[in-house]
Amino acid sequence: MMLEKCQGCLLFFLLLTFLDTTFGAFVGINIGTDVTDLPSAPDIVSILKEHQITHVRLYDADPHMLKALSNSGIDVTVGVTNEEILGIGVSPSTAAAWISKNVAAYLPSTNITYIAVGSEVLTAIPNAGRVLISAMNYLHKALVASNLNFRVKVSAPQSLDLIPKWFPPSTAAFNSSSNSTIYQLLQFLKNTNSSYMLNAYPYYGFTEGNGIFPLEYALFRSLPSVKQIVDPNTLFHYNSMFDSMVDATYYSIEALNFSGIPVIVTETGWPSSGGAKEPDATAENARTFNDNLIRRVLNGSGPPSQPDMPINTYIYELFNEDSRPGPVSEKSWGVFFTNGTAVYPLSLGTSGRITGNSTGEFCVAKQDADTDKLQDGLNWACGQGQANCSPIQEGQPCYTPNTVVNHASYAYNDYYQRMHALGGTCDFQGTAMLTANDPSYGSCIFTGSSNSSSVLLPPSALAPANPQAGSFAVTSVSRPQLLLLLWAICLTLVLL
Numbered sequence: 001m002m003l004e005k006c007q008g009c010l011l012f013f014l015l016l017t018f019l020d021t022t023f024g025a026f027v028g029i030n031i032g033t034d035v036t037d038l039p040s041a042p043d044i045v046s047i048l049k050e051h052q053i054t055h056v057r058l059y060d061a062d063p064h065m066l067k068a069l070s071n072s073g074i075d076v077t078v079g080v081t082n083e084e085i086l087g088i089g090v091s092p093s094t095a096a097a098w099i100s101k102n103v104a105a106y107l108p109s110t111n112i113t114y115i116a117v118g119s120e121v122l123t124a125i126p127n128a129g130r131v132l133i134s135a136m137n138y139l140h141k142a143l144v145a146s147n148l149n150f151r152v153k154v155s156a157p158q159s160l161d162l163i164p165k166w167f168p169p170s171t172a173a174f175n176s177s178s179n180s181t182i183y184q185l186l187q188f189l190k191n192t193n194s195s196y197m198l199n200a201y202p203y204y205g206f207t208e209g210n211g212i213f214p215l216e217y218a219l220f221r222s223l224p225s226v227k228q229i230v231d232p233n234t235l236f237h238y239n240s241m242f243d244s245m246v247d248a249t250y251y252s253i254e255a256l257n258f259s260g261i262p263v264i265v266t267e268t269g270w271p272s273s274g275g276a277k278e279p280d281a282t283a284e285n286a287r288t289f290n291d292n293l294i295r296r297v298l299n300g301s302g303p304p305s306q307p308d309m310p311i312n313t314y315i316y317e318l319f320n321e322d323s324r325p326g327p328v329s330e331k332s333w334g335v336f337f338t339n340g341t342a343v344y345p346l347s348l349g350t351s352g353r354i355t356g357n358s359t360g361e362f363c364v365a366k367q368d369a370d371t372d373k374l375q376d377g378l379n380w381a382c383g384q385g386q387a388n389c390s391p392i393q394e395g396q397p398c399y400t401p402n403t404v405v406n407h408a409s410y411a412y413n414d415y416y417q418r419m420h421a422l423g424g425t426c427d428f429q430g431t432a433m434l435t436a437n438d439p440s441y442g443s444c445i446f447t448g449s450s451n452s453s454s455v456l457l458p459p460s461a462l463a464p465a466n467p468q469a470g471s472f473a474v475t476s477v478s479r480p481q482l483l484l485l486l487w488a489i490c491l492t493l494v495l496l
């Protein structure tokens with residue numbers, strides 16, 4: 001109890017609720033590990049839990065992660081790497097050994113529910129199609145032999161590039177040179193009640209679209225009626241590029257005469273920074289994309305052609321993978337820094353529904369509020385309202401993303417926290433709302449956040465167990481150490 005309380009005052013995190021909704025849709029996250037200061041596996045799991053993340057996908061079967069995820073309540077997709085497929089695809093005994101070492105050994109305490117075989121194999125290594133299918137079959141047979149096939153499904157994430165022309169969705173079809181492999185893949189998924197795994201990136205759909213699609217469409221923003229994206233054959237309106245990519249996949253599956261195979265989006269996201277030639281990779285766009293994506297997925301509906309099929313989705317990705325080769329954007333898909341703070345403010349808008357009964361403690365601007373009204377509210381809060389608006393000035397921690405909605409959130413909340421007890425309300429002409437989610441991000445700490453700097457120790461004091469983990473190191477301190485530390489803090493406070 002005491003431990004929890006003090007963790008609450010020592011650590012301040014954006015409360016990002018990735019909980020399942022009543023509709024059963026979920027948003028999970030991918031954990032790539034090309035990170036120079038990758039936290040230890042237990043620290044990563046603490047970050048996941050802090051942010052109430054319920055589903056993760058690993059790119060391999062790292063034993064430290066699988067162990068750390070045990071009894072966490074988190075659903076896990078483990079990965080077979082592209083290199084491993086070659087061995088498994090030619091040898092049932094290699095497949096059986098893989099299952100026994102990487103899956104059976106951790107069940108049931110680590111809730112492994114899917115095995116993702118390879119990463120975009122059919123586009124990355126087109127002639128590995130046959131070996132991919134046989135690897136999937138051998139892995140499934142090994143699961144059957146261990147009586148785990150009802151618990152664990154096998155699938156294989158594929159790139160959207162497998163569908164050369166994904167708009168309009170109704171005419172989409174898989175690259176016909178892969179027909180026979182994809183046919184076998186779908187047959188396998190159908191027979192084993194598994195799902196089709198799709199990696200779908202509106203970021204690339206937009207940047208490679210040469211201006212065909214507006215940015216708003218890629219970011220789930222509403223379009224003026226003259227610019228609505230409509231499939232000319234079905235007359236379905238597509239509110240987002242994400243929806244049209246998912247629907248293109250359903251239509252491609254249907255073109256091969258399969259139905260009833262759900263599509264899971266195993267990767268999607270938006271980079272928060274990019275090089276000189278990547279102007280759309282910004283924190284503001286990344287935030288908008290992921291915020292709207294979460295809201296879209298958790299509403300539980302499917303794409304226009306499959307309204308009842310929730311689009312379960314994994315965001316790419318947990319951390320910025322700074323060690324990845326390639327352009328700046330390639331290293332900038334992460335949602336959290338390795339110290340566990342958010343790269344950009346991310347909230348669920350209607351979080352009250354997700355976090356349950358909370359009345360909300362923070363007052364933030366509504367994402368879709370009228371900009372002029374927001375500007376009025378912001379001016380009022382910083383003027384008459386006497387909010388402390390210095391953190392949103394240029395060069396200060398809450399300046400970026402430099403948007404009215406972000407600045408208004410900060411100012412509204414500061415006003416609300418100060419004036420609430422004296423009768424101040426969270427309204428601002430209807431442009432504000434209460435949320436239970438701490439909107440703090442990076443070094444921008446919202447007033448009222450439980451970070452309580454008076455007890456926040458310099459990282460070095462906490463760091464012995466894991467020097468590179470910075471201020472997050474509290475989770476890697478052993479329990480006795482922590483208790484000793486807490487005792488010291490309390491003593492200090494009492495003496496003060």
Ligand SMILES: *[C@@H]1O[C@H](CO)[C@@H](O)[C@H](O)[C@H]1NC(C)=O
Pocket residue numbers: 073075111113
């Ligand atoms: C494991 O995940 C499955 C699928 O989400 C869920 O139905 C089941 O309750 C989970 N099991 C445990 C022990 O958490």
Ligand SMILES: *[C@@H]1O[C@H](CO)[C@@H](O)[C@H](O)[C@H]1NC(C)=O
Pocket residue numbers: 126164175176177178
């Ligand atoms: C289809 O796949 C083949 C082989 O993988 C590739 O060479 C070809 O460019 C693809 N076609 C399209 C239209 O993408």
Ligand SMILES: *[C@@H]1O[C@H](CO)[C@@H](O)[C@H](O)[C@H]1NC(C)=O
Pocket residue numbers: 173176177179255256
């Ligand atoms: C692949 O399947 C599509 C859709 O059924 C069909 O139109 C096409 O002719 C097939 N291509 C080959 C090479 O079999």
Ligand SMILES: *[C@@H]1O[C@H](CO)[C@@H](O)[C@H](O)[C@H]1NC(C)=O
Pocket residue numbers: 149150191192193
């Ligand atoms: C697939 O689902 C059907 C119907 O729900 C069930 O009868 C069948 O046993 C399942 N098969 C596998 C391999 O899970």
Ligand SMILES: *[C@@H]1O[C@H](CO)[C@@H](O)[C@H](O)[C@H]1NC(C)=O
Pocket residue numbers: 255256257
């Ligand atoms: C799909 O089914 C239709 C109708 O039964 C048939 O005409 C068509 O050839 C089938 N297509 C494929 C790719 O099997």
Ligand SMILES: *[C@@H]1O[C@H](CO)[C@@H](O)[C@H](O)[C@H]1NC(C)=O
Pocket residue numbers: 239296299300301
């Ligand atoms: C859920 O999202 C879809 C796609 O944007 C939209 O058409 C639908 O109206 C939304 N449903 C609810 C209940 O908000």
Ligand SMILES: *[C@@H]1O[C@H](CO)[C@@H](O)[C@H](O)[C@H]1NC(C)=O
Pocket residue numbers: 357
């Ligand atoms: C939710 O709030 C209502 C009304 O404030 C209260 O009666 C109820 O006990 C709360 N439920 C939980 C689970 O906290």
Ligand SMILES: *[C@@H]1O[C@H](CO)[C@@H](O)[C@H](O)[C@H]1NC(C)=O
Pocket residue numbers: 337338339340341442443470471
């Ligand atoms: C976490 O790391 C980021 C990036 O290095 C930094 O900007 C931020 O201030 C750090 N937050 C804390 C609480 O250490």
Ligand SMILES: *[C@@H]1O[C@H](CO)[C@@H](O)[C@H](O)[C@H]1NC(C)=O
Pocket residue numbers: 445447448449450451452453454
């Ligand atoms: C959170 O930390 C900031 C900066 O360290 C500090 O100004 C603020 O007062 C703290 N919030 C609380 C509630 O203690």
